[in-house]
Amino acid sequence: MALIIARFFIGIIIVILSCVEVEYYKTIVISLLAIGVLTDVFDGIIARRLNVSTQSLRRWDSTVDQLFFISVIAATYLKYPEFYEVHWVKIALLVGIELLTYLVSFLKFKKEIATHSIGAKIWTLFLFATLVDVIIEGNSTVLFELFFWIGMLTRLEIISIILILKTWANDVPTFVHALKLRQGKPIKRNRLFNG
Template sequence: MQNKTPQLLILFRLLLGPTMIFLTYKFGNAIRTELVLLLFLGLLSDIFDGIIARRLSVSSEKLRRMDSQTDLVFWLCVSWCGWILNPEIIINHRYAIAIIFLMEGLTYIFSLAKFKKETCTHAILSKLWGVTLLVAFISMIGFGCAGIPFFLAVFFGVIGHIDVYLIIYFLPKWTHDVPSCYHAYLIKKGKSIKRNRLFNG
């Protein structure tokens, strides 16, 4: 059962997103504080599923791909909650949001076109974007405002996606857990790279 802990954490996050949408529709503004707490639980599950998998030596391509796709579903659900609670914020920043969605979609198009697989880089800048997303959604869902946290999420979202594009471009074959485009360049040159045991497999 211990070896299934990473999968259970991923499943927890997968179910958490739709649960948050249900609670938001049912309780509206009264559930804001609880949604923020659930956001933190989602983040913690994302952090520890990889750490535990590596400590148990059960980290695999399948698990990392499952983790990436679950992250996408979770953040889409959180975005939906933000829309339900603060439609005016989404409307006022629709162009910036559209750019991020477009860039995310392009990562899949580029990766599928080159490797016939979805991207699964778990890059450092992407993780940093995840942190800024968390702060932005805490600001939006918890307090009903965008401000600097939203700007930072968009900024690091753009930078992080450009990094992923370059990773896809440099990689000679599909590889998961590539820390940055520089590391992808090293792989292209046939050099070995050092991955951080805390963040990458």
């Protein structure tokens, strides 16, 4: 929980730093962004190692992940609005499909999503790389395109996972695993990443 809370405050600090003139801004913000991503990677691993990973903790993790990246995106918008002006249509599509995943989950299960799918984890790495690219260059081309298409595909997979599941579940690696859960079959989860 400490890592989850730390990630929340790191996001706020990044927004504050983007509102003021700070020497070595890029280095500081990229370092904080990297620390935030590392807290996201290790919070689940540590919780599983300590055998304290609960549905509640996984739901908090997912919610704070969203808030953290919204904060970083807002911060980069404050510093590099031109990037967002150029790519606003694709960004709006990503935001729309992300909101749709939450809407589908709330309509079906009355809970937010916490699938922590493998695709979502890959997309997070592309989000991190794209944000670093924007912070360094004020722009992103190839990485942004990869981020966009991987984001669209992984959000569609998450929607399919939600629709396939009979009951709400966290840590569902792929839609194939969701199909097995629907059939009442056990699924194999990676102990480090989603088990």
